[in-house]
Amino acid sequence: MKFMKLGTRLDTFYTEEATRSVVSDIPNDLVIQISNINYLLHQFSLLPKCGLLQRLCADSDDSSTVTIQLHDIPGGEAAFELCAKYCYGITINLSAHNFVSAFCAAKFLRMTEAVEKGNFVLKLEAFFNSCILVGWKDSIITLQTTVKLTEWSENLGIIRRCIDSIVGKILTPPAKVTWSYTYTRTGFNKQQQLVPKDWWTEDISDLDIDLFRCIIVAIKSTHMLPPQLIGEALHVYACRWLPDTTKITRPESSVSQTDEVTDKHRKILEIIVNKIPSDKGSVSVGFLLRLLSIANYLGASTVTKTELIRRSSLQLEEATVSDLLFPSHSSSNQYYYDIDMVAAVLESFLLLWRRTSPAPTENTQFMRSIRKIGKLVDSYLQAVATDINLPVSKVLSVAEALPDIARKDHDDLYRAINIYLKKHPDLSKADKKRLCRNLDCQKLSPEVRTHAVKNERLPLRTVVQVLFFEQEKGSRENDHRMPTQELLLSRGKQIPIVRDELSKLQLGSYEQTIRSDGIPRTPAPSESSTRDDQKLKRPDKKTPLEAGKKGGERTNRGEGI
Template sequence: MEVCCDLEVDVNGEESFMVNKRVIASYSGKLNKLLGKSRGSTRNLKVVFHDFPGGAESFELISRFCYNNGSIDITPANISLLFFAALFMEMNNSVSGAHNLLEKTEKSLEEMRYWTWSELLIALKQCQDLVPAANSLPLLEKCLDCIVGRLALTSEASPCPSTSSPDSSGIRFSCDTRSTESLKTCSSRATWWFEDLLVLSPNLVEMLVKSLVSRKFDHVIISRFLFYYQKSKFYTVKSDAMRTIAETIINLLYILDQSCVSCKSLFGILRVVQNLNINKSSRNKLESMIGSQLDQASLDNLLVPSPHGINHLYDVNLVLRFLNSFLQGGMSKASPMRLRKVGVLVDLYITEVAPDPCLRPSKFLALAMVLPDAARDSYDELYRAIDMYLEVHGGLSEEEKMKLCCILNYEKLSEEACIHISQNAKFPSKSAVQALISQQFKLKSLLHATNNSKFYADSPSSATEVGNEGSKCHDSNEQCVLYAGKLDLSADNEKLRAHLHGMQWRVMELEKMCKKMQTQMAKFTKSRVSSSQSHARSLPKLCS
């Protein structure tokens, strides 16, 4: 027995094998070189391998190959182990002249395209376990290429290709199939491989996705797989692995067509990685992707709690970064509708965060001013937010209050909002005056338009009457504006409020006068048309 087993092989510290050195060395160029260099007694030799690919299981397989005169059954379940072990042991040119293992495995790998899906998965799983092994990448790429080719083939053969909407079920009806059962069947055809590929490591998922992208595979399906992979893996791994997975998924989503990536799912990843401390590059990519489609977000999506150590209730800085990404992407110029949607969303967010006592005026101003004026059709919601902010932050100086009020575009405030400002003691007096003056100019423009309508009247008496009435209103309006301009803004606030109430009364009088003029114009136009028709009927017919 001692004669037969004269070599001890320690494999990666896992297990030791007693083998016949002559038999093993006859197939392994590596062992043949090592034993050839040994000096002294050739008995009781020991070889220690620290990085044997596949470990003890793999060494046992090649030992069987050597003891069986260079013969072994090569299957998809062991081909990866045999291939890498043969490379490591340099079994490509056996001393005995028998069949070499490397050649046998390479021939078997040529048949990989005929393997079943399950066999491909087994081989791929073994490959990923051997990734650190030298020269393992070519085989890994070949196995992945077969997987991707199979996926592309089934995708092309499927009668229910995916839709372009990332939030949809990922499929569409084919021809006449519209039942729920057909929907489920088509969905399963598009995503049948998701569960199978959960065994892959993040590195292999990266290789897989890049290969799918190069094959022009549907980006919607790819993004759905990545979200599915992230959610499924997070249930079973620890925080360090979570961070690696999250960074990989974010980087892969970033290379896809962003119209194929679900904004809702991106916010889901954002909430998960808040406490994972992912690297800055991945975080920037995630925020950029969300910002590029911010018009698809909801208020609940934006209400992200502040990071630890910041007093704000919500992460205002994060929302500001979203908005900057949205604007840098040129969305405001390319699509006014998308810009207005973001404007509505931001005003709702500002209203939500305004009662936060820890929110500094500079942050409130940054939120309110980040979007251009074109993003808002009305400033009423922003006025409401400012009103709430001033209610909570009563200690602001007049200068700070004026900075907040300067955000408002009074031309885009409703009549009710302007009147409310004039009666709002929390707002600076200058702001209240500006709101009323803005409303007066609106009425002036309306009265001026009504005044000009006299040129469409043919009756001199009626035109004069309407014109004079309009002049009176016009003069009255000018007096209101001049009166507002002469107010002493440095006087006592109570006195100023009384002046403002007087202005408000004059605005109401102007509105009544304007409505009266419109009624008179309508009556005049109606009577003129009736008179014209009656005059036409009284004329005699001309004779030819």
């Protein structure tokens, strides 16, 4: 950081109660009142350099003490004292931290060339141009100090010139960056590595949100930096100033924020969302989802939430399960995870997918897209199913949102259901049936079906359905054959019920096939003999049992299994 030292005399200012004086053998004849402080000074030292004081003292008697009130001087008493010490020739040190207040106060007092040659304003301007604007961090610090004197700094051109200097350095190719910068990414070594493209993002995150916005607008207007770099700057700023909702549980269990802090956070959030480049991928989906969680926590506007949901849905394929796991911040919700947020993003994705996708085929990008989302959703359900307070309705709202083609198999859905049943042992039979009605036993792998028929947490009808479809898998290897009788024996008193349900499923499927084909029902000695006969008589057509497979499935789904 650059400094400028002016004056050679020792500091002889001292304080008595609410009065500041300077050691001198000459009685004071000038009283300056600023706020609650009185300055006892001398006209012969200040008037030659301050045009304002010359005008205010013009009508006074030379032998009298003049009292002047300067309550509206920019920078207050600290800035005035710098100007006063300069007039006395007392040593003062100027830097990026106090330049703005000193410059505005000097302008206010009219310490210009028109009053005295080589006056304070001229020296300050020289320091600003030759030191502050040349430096990287000096420009940022100076710009930040303009927050307390925004109107003065704007009128004097300080803000504009600082922004121009900062943006000019940001647009400098990284290979030509020679000044010091802050970069604290894990694993980065300034001595051993080249200057990263986003070297500037951490330093400008020190700025107030309005000044930061001006920097981003100026950068975007040049069209010289890729949107990903601008997105990274927004990400760094958000991490610096917005609350981390992953570490906040319930509003009643944490220290409530004041309205002022909440309003400040809400303003930062809405500006960041508004400045995200429109290019897809300019920011990560994880960052968008985090902003959405923060928006819910802060009670942001509907426009902000809607935009974040839309942007998140456009990049939902890139998300991981951890990107979706955010705690719920609603005091009315007893469950931990914010599953409503995920449901809203999923709904937005599916709306766009249905609108843009052609007739689905296995190899199209649209099919691969929806299958990837299906895998993500089922994995997410496995993660949130461990929440003991999560109601069935919330699980179903997400599980049932996906179209049938989104799941190539139902193994992950089965695992999510099994975890939920395990964590909720007191679930009613009706809720168990509601949960399992989305499970298509035909889309379960042999290993999962083997687990399912032995899973006593599942509803009995679901187990029977798995057994029924297993019997239709007559082409399986012997070592993969289900131990049906052994399973039924393990069910004990439920054996008659299982046999009865299994018979109903078989009979219903067969009868539906007969009716659909228009062929009179003929009793068959056994399933295996019927299949063999049909194979001999109709080698080029499906057997009644195979044709009844779809009919049986329709019957079962109609019963809500």
